[in-house]
Amino acid sequence: MDTIILNKGKDKAAWQLHPWVFSGAIATVEGTPKNGDVVAVVNTNREFIAYGVYNNGSRVAVRLLEWHPDRIPDENWWRLRIQKAVQARAHLFVDGFNTTARLIFAEADFIPGLIADRYGDYISIQVHAAGVEQVKDIVIDELNKLLQPKGIYERSDLKSREHEGLVDTNGLLSGSMPPEFVDIIENGIHYQVNIIEGQKSGFYCDQRENRLLTAQYVKDKKVLDCFCYSGGFTLNALKMGAAAVTSVDSSALAIETLHKNIVRNNFDVTKLTAIQSDVNKQLRAFGEQEEKFDLIILDPPKYAPSRSALDRASRAYKDLNRRGMMLLNSGGLLATFSCSGAMDIDTFKQVLAWAALDAGKEIQFIRQFTQPEDHPVRASFPEGEYLKGLLCRII
Structure with missing residues (x-):
């Protein structure tokens, strides 16, 4: 096995079980490992630290897999990791209530570079790293078993595949082609999910618990759901007795799918107003029309893909939330989220405080949201904690 020797003083994170070794931490590469090959990682005294997969074209030059010297990542190792990840989620699937969840969450499950989501009778996967690309056949076979x-x-x-030297790949890996819309159930609600063309892997199952929590506050309320996608928060609000829901998304496919989901669940379509529009533009329009709401949900895409983008993203989050706060009635609620890993919860609270100040509002934080258990966070990899949210009351 080829060996990676780390620079003196650059091995601390690896000893502490962090799964990333950056290229600048490497002193020497012994051998000629190909991208995706398993390598041994040692310190300058040649003490074993871990096994990982190598990629000389990526800033993350080694993605560490295993810290026990006797457990070499061979085919059986990969199969056992997949089994553990899937078995840990088995209790989440309840007939008639929930048929979707994340099966494998990359580094959190010791399988860096692999995402696998179950949507009813189908599985959607995303491969981020060359190491997983090498063992993709094993992954598919084990998931089938x-x-x-x-x-x-x-x-x-x-x-991210571009940085790994990989080209984009979409297509069927095994079994039958998913239909245009796959029927799934989340929180007892049916959704039509487009695995082939939908956003991410088809659906945002990381908001499952937060949709249910937010819906506790909607009865007889006028609700605005921004970045609604296929209606996760909207459908929960209608189920729990919202008086009216306005849903906004820039995607025509999202709005089309939302309408399908309303019909699929036999919800009262007269309570829904669905608008295809840029959210910021629509919030400005609502302000000009002096519209007011009792509860607003803001679930935007990732504004800060890296720490270098955090300042710019903070300004975008502040402006978005300021506009939302100005549309709320006194005593109204704002359920606001960030899926940017670079944005920690304390910074997010500060951004919301600035937004409230600019809006001339005073707010209370009354609930904190996070990602569900099928998106776990490894203690040694805090970067895996990306989703955070706050329920704010206008006072």
């Missing part, structure tokens, strides 16, 4: 899905579809059209 464990879950017997009707089909496994790949949605590896990710910017």
Whole structure:
């Protein structure tokens, strides 16, 4: 096995079980490992630290897998990791209540570079790293053995693949092609999910618990759901007795899918106003029309993909939330989220405080949201904690 020797003083994170070794931490590469090959990582005294997968074209030059010298990452190792990840989520699938969840969450499950989501009878995967690309056949075979899905579809059209020297790959990997819309159930609500063309891997199952929590506050309320996608928060609000829901998204496919989901669940379509529009533009329009709401949900895309983008993203989050706060009635609620890993919860609170000040409002934080258990956070990899949210009351 080829060996990676780390610079003196640059091995601390690896000893502490952090899964990333950056290229600047490497002193010497012994051998000629190809991208995706398993390598041994040692310190300057040649003491074993871990096994990982190598990529000389990526800033993360080694993604560490295993810290026990006797457990070499061979085919059986990969299969056991997949089994552990899938078995840990087995209790989340309840017939008639929930048929979707994340099965594998990359570094959190010791399988860096792999995302796998279950949507009813189908599985959607995303491969971010060359190491997983090397063992993709093993991954597919093991998922088939464990879950017997009707089909496994790949949605590896990710910017991160470019840094790994990988081209975009979309297509069927095994079984039958998913239909245009796959029927899933989340929180007892049916959704039509487009695995082939939908956002991310088809759906945002990381908001499952937050949708249910937010819906506790909607009865007889006028609700605005921004960046609604296929209606996760909207449908929960209608189920829990909202008086009216206005849903906004820039995607025509999202609005089309939302309408399908309303019909699929036999919800009262007269309570829904669905608008295809840029959210910031629409918030400005609502302000000019002097519209007011009792509860507003802001679930925007990732504004800060890296720490270098945090200042710019903070300004965008502040402006978005300021506009939302100005549309709320006194005593109204704002459920606001950030899926930017670079934005920690304390910074997010500060951004909201600035937004409230600019809006001339005073707010209370009454609930904190996070990602659900199928998106766990490894203690040694805090970067895996990306989703955070706050429920704010206008006072």
